[in-house]
Structure formats: structure tokens, C-alpha cells
Amino acid sequence: MTIRHILLAGLLAGAALGTAPAALAQAKEQFFPLLSYRTGPYAPNGTPWANGKQDYLKMINARDGGINGVKLTWEECETGYATDRGVECYERLKNRPGMTFFDPQATGITFALTDKVANDKIPLMTLGYGLSVAQDGTAFPWNFPLMGSYWTAADVLIQHIAKKEGGNLKGKKIALVYHDSPFGKEPIPLLQERSRMNGFELSLIPVTAPGVEQKAAWLQVRQQRPDYVLLWGWGVMNSTALKEAQATGYPRDKMYGVWWAGAEPDVKDVGEGAKGYNALNLNSAGTQPKVIQDILKYVHEKGQGTGPKDEVGSVLYTRGVVIQALGVEAVRRAQERFGKGKVVTPEQVRWGLENLSLDQKRLDALGLNGVIRPLSTSCTDHMGSTWVRVQTWDGHKWNFSSDWYQADESIIKPMVRAGAEKYLADKKLSRRAVADCQS
Numbered sequence: 001m002t003i004r005h006i007l008l009a010g011l012l013a014g015a016a017l018g019t020a021p022a023a024l025a026q027a028k029e030q031f032f033p034l035l036s037y038r039t040g041p042y043a044p045n046g047t048p049w050a051n052g053k054q055d056y057l058k059m060i061n062a063r064d065g066g067i068n069g070v071k072l073t074w075e076e077c078e079t080g081y082a083t084d085r086g087v088e089c090y091e092r093l094k095n096r097p098g099m100t101f102f103d104p105q106a107t108g109i110t111f112a113l114t115d116k117v118a119n120d121k122i123p124l125m126t127l128g129y130g131l132s133v134a135q136d137g138t139a140f141p142w143n144f145p146l147m148g149s150y151w152t153a154a155d156v157l158i159q160h161i162a163k164k165e166g167g168n169l170k171g172k173k174i175a176l177v178y179h180d181s182p183f184g185k186e187p188i189p190l191l192q193e194r195s196r197m198n199g200f201e202l203s204l205i206p207v208t209a210p211g212v213e214q215k216a217a218w219l220q221v222r223q224q225r226p227d228y229v230l231l232w233g234w235g236v237m238n239s240t241a242l243k244e245a246q247a248t249g250y251p252r253d254k255m256y257g258v259w260w261a262g263a264e265p266d267v268k269d270v271g272e273g274a275k276g277y278n279a280l281n282l283n284s285a286g287t288q289p290k291v292i293q294d295i296l297k298y299v300h301e302k303g304q305g306t307g308p309k310d311e312v313g314s315v316l317y318t319r320g321v322v323i324q325a326l327g328v329e330a331v332r333r334a335q336e337r338f339g340k341g342k343v344v345t346p347e348q349v350r351w352g353l354e355n356l357s358l359d360q361k362r363l364d365a366l367g368l369n370g371v372i373r374p375l376s377t378s379c380t381d382h383m384g385s386t387w388v389r390v391q392t393w394d395g396h397k398w399n400f401s402s403d404w405y406q407a408d409e410s411i412i413k414p415m416v417r418a419g420a421e422k423y424l425a426d427k428k429l430s431r432r433a434v435a436d437c438q439s
Contacts, residue, residue: 032100177217239269380437
């Protein structure tokens with residue numbers, strides 16, 4: 001038998017077994033690493049978030065056959081919300097074929113990965129969390145804090161409270177009860193700036209992670225008697241804070257949480273005791289949106305849902321859907337430039353992430369009508385949007401209690417610029433070249 005016949009026989013045998021080397025090498029698969037935490041004190045919040053992300057990928061495969069014929073694959077890696085485990089997950093998954101981007105699901109992990117992704121040239125998508133200064137794409141070319149940062153969140157909360165006070169916060173007392181971690185500390189510079197501008201007294205009350213013990217913190221609240229409390233919590237810390245506020249007698253309608261302290265797990269165990277509590281939300285909830293209906297139809301009705309069906313459409317589940325929808329759209333945009341129907345590289349995905357152009361027509365096509373507002377990014381602006389609303393818990397469900405807000409760019413932009421300059425100076429780095437933005 002000739003060498004040609006031997007090779008042909010080998011290929012035919014491999015094909016019969018479904019393992020032909022050439023077929024494997026040519027497999028069109030775009031890989032999405034899914035860092036998650038389904039264990040520990042943050043699991044009640046991390047789980048629906050992770051389920052929404054995974055179900056969206058399943059839906060795109062089932063409904064559309066992937067992205068222009070490219071199948072979507074993924075693998076979860078449990079971090080327990082721990083920074084060291086998050087870094088381990090990153091190192092284990094970063095070289096997978098078809099890599100897209102990382103969504104760490106934790107500000108601490110984001111801090112640890114920011115320098116690494118710059119060297120590895122892999123985008124970090126941190127929708128609504130991470131480094132606020134990373135909005136500056138010329139200083140942070142691989143970080144994408146899409147749809148809002150902790151500075152924009154803090155600014156909107158102060159705007160909303162000022163509106164309730166007739167526009168005057170002078171002499172008021174505002175306390176920040178925060179998770180004593182990079183996540184909880186991130187809004188402090190903005191609040192300090194707003195305190196100087198608006199004349200209110202700011203007090204900082206840290207809570208040791210994970211936040212199951214807060215009596216000392218709420219003793220400070222009782223002693224200081226602030227006019228308002230801002231809650232910067234996550235996981236079990238949120239429901240614990242609401243229970244402590246109830247026990248202390250602090251009015252829940254004077255409490256305002258960040259968008260990671262405004263989901264069903266934060267209030268359902270408190271019930272009527274949390275009535276009146278307010279929190280920000282970046283997205284709508286419920287099963288009415290078409291994207292949620294498609295997930296129910298193509299995933300859950302086939303018995304392939306990642307989690308329970310009654311969780312679909314909840315606040316954090318929907319946020320996971322939004323994250324993956326934007327990620328898939330970034331891959332689609334990259335294909336439009338670098339080759340439709342091709343597996344794109346992380347560098348090409350970065351181009352897609354900084355060239356998102358989601359007007360209302362495109363949101364409608366994605367089934368996201370009413371879920372989020374239009375979003376547009378650029379090489380210099382890696383956030384692209386600051387739209388957010390306030391919602392209030394009525395004892396049984398969340399109801400929106402404000403119109404859409406946007407952060408005050410006259411305050412945010414100078415802070416972002418100054419923070420980015422300090423980061424570059426500390427790291428001895430230079431700003432991204434204009435030519436790099438145009439490539």
C-alpha cells in the first residue's frame with residue numbers, strides 16, 4: 001500500500017469515528033470562558049447571573065446555529081468570588097482555541113487581571129463593575145466597563161437624592177455602607193468629590209467580607225443618624241444589611257443600593273421588612289422581552305435550561321443575558337470586518353467591543369427592546385452608556401420609581417482622565433497610539 005493510500009485510509013477511518021484530524025482542526029467554534037461562583041456566600045447572586053449568560057449562548061446555537069455558522073462553546077470555572085481562584089481560571093482557559101473575552105464577575109479579579117490581559121491581548125468585559133477609570137480606552141485598551149461604572153452609579157444616586165431634596169444637599173448626612181474590598185471602595189472618590197461640590201457630609205462605614213456580621217456597622221448608622229444610606233453590597237451582605245436596618249429602625253426608604261444590591265436574592269428573605277428599599281438597575285426584568293421568550297422557547301422548553309425555569313427573567317439572570325448578548329454582538333461586529341463566518345481572535349473581538357453600535361433598531365432585532373437603552377462604544381470610550389433607573393421594593397416585587405438617569409459627564413470625565421493618567425504614570429506606560437485606534 002502506498003503512503004497516499006495509508007493516509008487516505010487513516011482519514012477515512014478517522015472520519016467514520018467522527019475524529020478526523022482535519023475536521024477537528026477546521027472546527028468553527030468560538031469559545032466563551034465563563035468564570036462563575038455557584039458556591040459560598042455570593043452564590044445566591046452569582047448563580048442566576050451565570051445561568052443567564054450560559055442560557056443565552058445555548059439559545060444562539062439553537063435558534064441561529066451560532067454566529068454566521070460559527071458554533072459557540074463555553075466552559076465554566078468556579079471562582080467562589082476569590083481573586084486567586086479567578087486568576088487560576090484565567091490562566092487555565094486563556095489559551096483555548098477560539099477565545100473571545102473574559103467576564104470575571106468580580107472587581108477584585110478584574111484588578112488582578114488588568115495587567116495580565118494587556119500582555120496576553122485578551123479583552124476584559126466588566127459590565128457595570130471593575131475599574132471606573134477603565135472607561136478611558138486609550139489608557140486601558142483591553143478593559144470594557146460597558147454600560148456603567150461605580151463612579152457613574154454613585155453620581156446617579158447623588159443626583160436622585162438631590163432631586164428628592166429639592167436640589168439642595170447642603171448640610172445633609174450620607175453614609176456609605178460598603179463591602180470592604182476593591183468593589184466597595186471604588187465609588188468613594190466620586191462620593192468625596194460630590195460631597196465637596198454639594199456640601200453634604202459623607203461617612204464611610206466598611207463591612208468585612210462576606211458581610212454576615214454587620215452589627216458594628218449599623219451601630220455606627222444609629223449613632224450618626226444619616227439622612228440617607230448608600231448600600232454597596234453583594235451576596236449575603238445585602239439581605240443582612242436590610243435585616244440590620246430593620247432591627248435598628250433605620251427607614252428602608254432612605255436606603256439606596258448599587259445595581260448589585262437590587263436583585264431578588266437581596267430582598268426575598270426580608271420580604272415586607274425591605275419594603276421601601278431602593279436600588280439602581282441597569283436593565284429591566286420579567287419574561288416579556290423577546291430575548292427572554294426566545295430563551296424559554298429554544299432552551300427551557302427543550303429541557304436544556306442551565307437553572308430553574310422560574311428564575312428566567314429575574315434581575316441578575318437578565319443582566320447575564322445582556323452581558324452575553326453584547327459579547328455575541330462584539331463577535332458579530334468583528335466578523336463583519338475580519339471575515340463573516342470565521343472564528344475571530346481576541347484582538348479582533350476587542351475591535352468588535354469598541355465598535356458596538358446598538359441603536360434602537362438593532363436592540364429590537366436582538367430582542368432587547370425595553371431591556372437596555374442604546375449603546376455605542378469607541379476606541380476612546382469603552383463604557384458607551386450610563387443609562388440607569390431607580391427601582392423600589394414594594395414588599396413583593398421590584399417596581400421602577402424613576403425615569404432614566406445619566407451620570408454627569410462634567411464630573412466623571414475629568415476624574416477618569418486624571419485617574420487614567422495616574423495609572424499610566426504608576427505603571428510607566430504610555431497612552432495608546434492613535435494609529436492603533438484606527439487599525
